[in-house]
Each structure stands twice: as C-alpha cells, then as structure tokens.
Amino acid sequence: MTLHDTRRSGPPSAAHALEVHDVHIRFSSKRGEVTALEGIDLTVERGEFVSIAGPSGCGKSTLLKAVAGLTRPSRGEVVLNGSTVTGPRPDIGYVFQRAALLEWRTVEGNILLQGEMRGMPRDRARARARDLIAMTGLGGFEGALPHELSGGMQQRVSLCRALLHEPEVLLMDEPFGALDALTRERMNVELHRIWEETGVTVLLVTHSVPEAVYLANRVVVMSPRPGRVLRQLDVALPRHRVYAETMADPVFQRLTTTVRDLLGTSGEVD
Numbered sequence: 001m002t003l004h005d006t007r008r009s010g011p012p013s014a015a016h017a018l019e020v021h022d023v024h025i026r027f028s029s030k031r032g033e034v035t036a037l038e039g040i041d042l043t044v045e046r047g048e049f050v051s052i053a054g055p056s057g058c059g060k061s062t063l064l065k066a067v068a069g070l071t072r073p074s075r076g077e078v079v080l081n082g083s084t085v086t087g088p089r090p091d092i093g094y095v096f097q098r099a100a101l102l103e104w105r106t107v108e109g110n111i112l113l114q115g116e117m118r119g120m121p122r123d124r125a126r127a128r129a130r131d132l133i134a135m136t137g138l139g140g141f142e143g144a145l146p147h148e149l150s151g152g153m154q155q156r157v158s159l160c161r162a163l164l165h166e167p168e169v170l171l172m173d174e175p176f177g178a179l180d181a182l183t184r185e186r187m188n189v190e191l192h193r194i195w196e197e198t199g200v201t202v203l204l205v206t207h208s209v210p211e212a213v214y215l216a217n218r219v220v221v222m223s224p225r226p227g228r229v230l231r232q233l234d235v236a237l238p239r240h241r242v243y244a245e246t247m248a249d250p251v252f253q254r255l256t257t258t259v260r261d262l263l264g265t266s267g268e269v270d
C-alpha cells in the first residue's frame with residue numbers, strides 16, 4: 001500500500017480521467033454554514049476503480065455530485081476528461097442507492113430512457129441495451145416492470161441505464177446499500193466482472209469496507225466533516241479477483257483492517 005501525493009503537479013491533462021484540485025464546498029442554509037469538503041485533491045487514471053470510504057456526513061456524496069457537475073465547488077476545480085466541470089456532463093453515468101426506475105416502464109424502457117434523454121440514435125441505444133441486459137444477466141426480463149423485479153435486479157437495470165451511453169466515468173453512490181448481504185456480494189462479483197469487461201473508470205462511495213477493498217484498485221479514506229482525503233491506499237491484489245479467494249487473502253485482510261483503523265471504528269461500517 002502506498003500513500004499518494006495528491007497535490008497538483010501540472011496543468012489539467014486529458015490523460016487523466018478525473019482530477020479534483022483543492023475542492024472546497026460550503027453550503028449555506030437557515031441553520032447556518034456547513035463546510036462539507038475542504039481541500040480535496042484526487043487524481044483518477046482511466047480504467048481505475050476507486051472506492052471512497054468515510055464516516056457518515058463527511059461529504060462523499062457531495063464529492064460525487066461535484067464530479068457530476070450537480071454541485072459547484074466554492075473553491076477549486078474538477079477536471080473530467082481534460083475539461084473543467086461547469087455543469088452536468090454527458091461523459092458520466094450515475095448510479096444511486098435507490099434504483100429510481102419509472103414504474104410504468106419496462107426494464108428495456110427504463111434503460112433506454114438514458115438514450116432518449118441524451119438523443120442517442122435509437123438503433124444504437126437498443127443494440128447497446130441488449131448487450132448490457134445480457135452482460136448483467138437480465139436476459140428474459142426485458143419486458144418486466146420494476147415491481148416484478150428483486151432489489152438486486154432493479155439495481156442491475158439502474159447500472160445498465162447508467163452505462164447505456166458508454167460514459168467514460170461511472171459514479172456510484174452506495175449502490176448496494178439497500179440490498180441484503182447475499183445479494184450485495186453477488187452484485188459485487190457482477191460489478192467486478194463488468195468493470196473488467198468494459199474498462200470503465202469507476203468512483204464508488206461505500207460504507208462497506210470489504211466492498212471498498214474487493215472492488216477497487218485504490219481506496220480513498222476521508223476524514224470526518226469537513227471531508228478531506230485522509231489516506232489513499234493502493235490495493236495490491238490481482239486485477240482479476242475471485243470473491244472467496246480475495247476475502248481469504250492476507251493482503252485483503254490487512255487492507256480492510258487498515259481502512260477500519262483509519263475510520264476509527266469497526267462499528268460504524270459494515
């Protein structure tokens with residue numbers, strides 16, 4: 001494991017998928033000012049899988065929203081694919097904790113929504129949806145409505161929708177938090193395979209330390225609010241990971257212990 005130097009070392013470069021430079025985010029509300037993020041520096045290379053762990057309220061979702069262009073930094077800059085983020089971007093996909101599917105649309109219809117919103121040619125969108133449905137094991141359920149699906153299947157639909165337009169960067173905000181433990185493990189294995197197959201760059205926010213380590217090639221641990229990057233840990237495990245073998249690997253166990261120690265608790269996380 002390595003402690004990264006995350007300070008800016010030069011001008012923004014399209015060589016990196018994502019650069020976050022000295023990002024501060026303050027919110028003003030009736031209850032006063034809240035500093036959610038303070039001086040976040042982070043660089044993510046193309047094809048990396050980066051997990052973000054941190055105590056509740058430390059600004060993890062706020063960081064993803066800043067990357068997605070949904071929240072503007074009070075100070076600092078987010079650079080995605082070489083250009084500064086100033087608003088919502090077409091080159092990202094977003095998966096939330098809740099699948100947020102349209103109840104009256106079928107599986108395929110929900111996935112195609114992304115293409116409709118982004119003006120994708122219909123034939124291309126349908127072909128891509130078919131590939132994603134096969135990749136995520138949803139074959140045979142194209143015409144099902146959301147209420148006919150399990151929670152895990154609904155999240156798979158949400159993942160397909162986020163990947164339809166082939167975004168370079170996939171942002172996932174606690175996507176499996178509402179699933180039971182067994183389904184969550186299965187989804188972890190599936191997400192790992194999809195990441196291997198697509199090569200998409202992933203930023204995953206999770207409260208689960210094993211999930212963070214199993215899936216990522218780097219784990220970013222944040223401090224309590226105001227959120228700062230406390231440490232970045234390289235996950236020195238093979239790129240291809242078999243779930244049970246990984247759990248038993250001493251490197252995995254050392255890393256999960258380190259992350260828990262940094263979070264200062266074994267009770268606050270899964």
Ligand SMILES: Nc1ncnc2c1ncn2[C@@H]1O[C@H](COP(=O)(O)OP(=O)(O)OP(=O)(O)O)[C@@H](O)[C@H]1O
Binds near residue numbers: 028054060
């Ligand atoms: N739009 C907003 N207006 C005011 N305060 C906000 C807003 N969004 C977030 N905050 C505050 O910013 C802080 C960080 O919130 P955020 O949701 O990013 O934390 P988090 O680490 O994702 O939390 P959790 O792990 O519990 O989901 C919190 O104190 C929250 O109340």
